[in-house]
Amino acid sequence: MRRLSGPRRGGAIIAGVPYEHGQTDGARRMPSWMRRPVATPGRAGEVAEILDSLHLNTVCRSAKCPNRGECYASGTATFLIMGAYCTRGCRFCAVEDATPLPLDADEPRRVAEAAARIGLRHVVVTTVTRDDLADGGAAHFVEVIERLRAAVPSVRIEVLTSDFAGQLADVDTVASARPDVFNHNVETVPRLYPDVRPAADYARSLAVLARVRETAADIPTKSGLMVGLGESFDEVAAVLHDLRRSGVAIVTIGQYLRPSSAHLPVTRFVEPAEFDRYAGVARSLGFAGVASAPFVRSSYHASEVADAAADSAETVAT
Numbered sequence: 001m002r003r004l005s006g007p008r009r010g011g012a013i014i015a016g017v018p019y020e021h022g023q024t025d026g027a028r029r030m031p032s033w034m035r036r037p038v039a040t041p042g043r044a045g046e047v048a049e050i051l052d053s054l055h056l057n058t059v060c061r062s063a064k065c066p067n068r069g070e071c072y073a074s075g076t077a078t079f080l081i082m083g084a085y086c087t088r089g090c091r092f093c094a095v096e097d098a099t100p101l102p103l104d105a106d107e108p109r110r111v112a113e114a115a116a117r118i119g120l121r122h123v124v125v126t127t128v129t130r131d132d133l134a135d136g137g138a139a140h141f142v143e144v145i146e147r148l149r150a151a152v153p154s155v156r157i158e159v160l161t162s163d164f165a166g167q168l169a170d171v172d173t174v175a176s177a178r179p180d181v182f183n184h185n186v187e188t189v190p191r192l193y194p195d196v197r198p199a200a201d202y203a204r205s206l207a208v209l210a211r212v213r214e215t216a217a218d219i220p221t222k223s224g225l226m227v228g229l230g231e232s233f234d235e236v237a238a239v240l241h242d243l244r245r246s247g248v249a250i251v252t253i254g255q256y257l258r259p260s261s262a263h264l265p266v267t268r269f270v271e272p273a274e275f276d277r278y279a280g281v282a283r284s285l286g287f288a289g290v291a292s293a294p295f296v297r298s299s300y301h302a303s304e305v306a307d308a309a310a311d312s313a314e315t316v317a318t
Helices: 044-053 068-073 107-118 138-151 168-176 190-196 202-215 233-245 272-285 302-317
Strands: 012-014 017-019 078-081 122-127 156-160 181-183 221-227 250-255 289-292
Touching: 044 068, 044 107, 078 107, 078 138, 107 138, 122 138, 122 302, 138 156, 138 168, 156 302, 168 202, 190 233, 202 221, 202 233, 221 233, 221 272, 233 250, 233 272, 250 272, 250 302, 272 289, 289 302
Parallel strands: 078 122, 122 156, 156 181, 181 221, 221 250, 250 289
Antiparallel strands: 012 017
């Protein structure tokens, strides 16, 4: 793995994004495998200008994703709908928790316009959690999906939803709009939920994923988790078993990175060989799509992962 060249501001630069506590997370130094060359500019300026001109949020920016430079440069981005403020305060997440603004009724149109202008063939749409809304924002998701279908008929749509506070009827609402992939992340192992996701519930997240498989079995479900928060290998393997039992077809596993000193510290930087072991477990369990590596995030190379999963499913079917 090549080391980065050029100046660093307040820590390492990971994939072209300054990372405040990347080089020394407390007394923990950033290992060599967590350093990558800065992404070439590519279409980064064009993508950023389109998003800014349409006043759209992305998880790439709001969550301080380390892959933002690479993704923007390659002409992709992950839309973050329903505002920039979340009603929960997960201790791993850089998205600000505050009282959200009312929904923007024009946002679905602007998301669709951005997708068309950027030329996306696979669109990932995620959201802040909106526990303040009666339906958790399910109807807004539907409007986004419908607008995308109208603007770019050939587009493949992947949604990454909240748990809708356990209201499975709201899960049904989104699934009824027929996204091509339905994603909901479990994020971590159940033992760590009180520290990492205090307002969430592991069983509830599994129920969301199982519900999609029960009511819309032909829509592939997807989930992801972070490592480096204090979990053991066996605990991650147990989560993978739970996800498969819930019918999940695609799984992503990546390294947790601390967004700021106010967030949970990294307990360890997981070596690439261990990510390969996680991938081996996942494949042995029958996941159709697996992405497991330090920089993997839910939407990172989502199109390629979905293609691989589809190819795998077709191979099994034949």
